Amino acid sequence: MAILREQVRSPRAWTRDSLQGASLFYDLTAESQSEIASALNDIALRGLHLRTVEQEDFRIPSFARDVSALRDRLDNENGFFILRGLDTALLEDQLNIVYWGLGNYLGRVIRQDLSGARLDTVSDKGHDDSSERAEVGGNIDHGGYDPYRVIDTNKFCTLHTDNAYSNPRTPDYLGLMCLRQAARGGESLLISAYTVHNEILRKHPDFVDRLYQDFHWHTPPLQTLPGGPETKAMPIFEISHGDLVIHYLDMYLQPGMEIAGTPMVPAELEMQSVIDSLLLRKDLQHRYLLQPVSYTH
Secondary structure, three states: OOOOOOOOOOOOOOOOOOOOOOOOEEEOOHHHHHHHHHHHHHHHHOOOOOOOOOHHHOOOHHHHOOHHHHHHHHHHOOOOOEEEOOOOOOOHHHHHHHHHHHHHHHOOOOOOOOOOOOOOOOOOOOOOOHHHHOOOOOOOOOOOOOOOOHHHOOOOOOOOOOOOOOOOOOOOOOOEEOOOOOOOOOEEEEEOHHHHHHHHHHHOHHHHHHHOOEEEEEOOHHHOOOOOOOEEEEEOEEEEOOEEEEOOOHHHHHHHHHHOOOOOOHHHHHHHHHHHHHHOOHHHEEEEEOOOOOEEO
């Protein structure tokens, strides 16, 4: 098992201040905008929609020419970019196709849940999940509602990774698109896994070995196969294809460990507390208020 034991000094290990002056945006060209409009027109004439459209139906050659450079920004530079220039007059169904289609140029888009949904939405659906989340044992019937889905509420969502529990591997990239701004709040917060790792190495090197070993994470109810395992074993840090990967969503951790019969011991709870505090440090975060139809990875 590979373990990173040295501080990383690279564009991937950024802080709020080190991003000052960095290239964070990608602006769609007029040529790409024209190709998008043409592709959407053809898709409409053929009666296709988000569930039936395929990548060959959405060809944007001018954007494709920039994909190699964009992947380099994602893989070797600061790890994200903010796309600007989509037509704000497009209908929501059209924007969903554009979002899905552009994402396919960067990698194969994975399903969002066991139903095969191609996109997921973030909006306040008025759920009060306080009572359901108290129950952690057994395959609970939530009536189609996942009590872990903070994105269906107006609650603050802690920094986390989307771990694709219903897929055999975690996603390489994550995309967000804003259709309508929240009345209050709505900032996107990003943080570098390398920076978090550097801080742990600097202040808590004794944590490192355990953080590279498996923890048990409670799988979301809507991503758990009937009769399937209720937990998934993953470390918090791992080296995958030579790159540092972090898996973390705080609310899945303690319930998962309890279900697996291995409740977290004090040393593990201290590790979780340290990670939570690092994720909340504003000097380590990049904050950006997504504008309607902005697109970020």
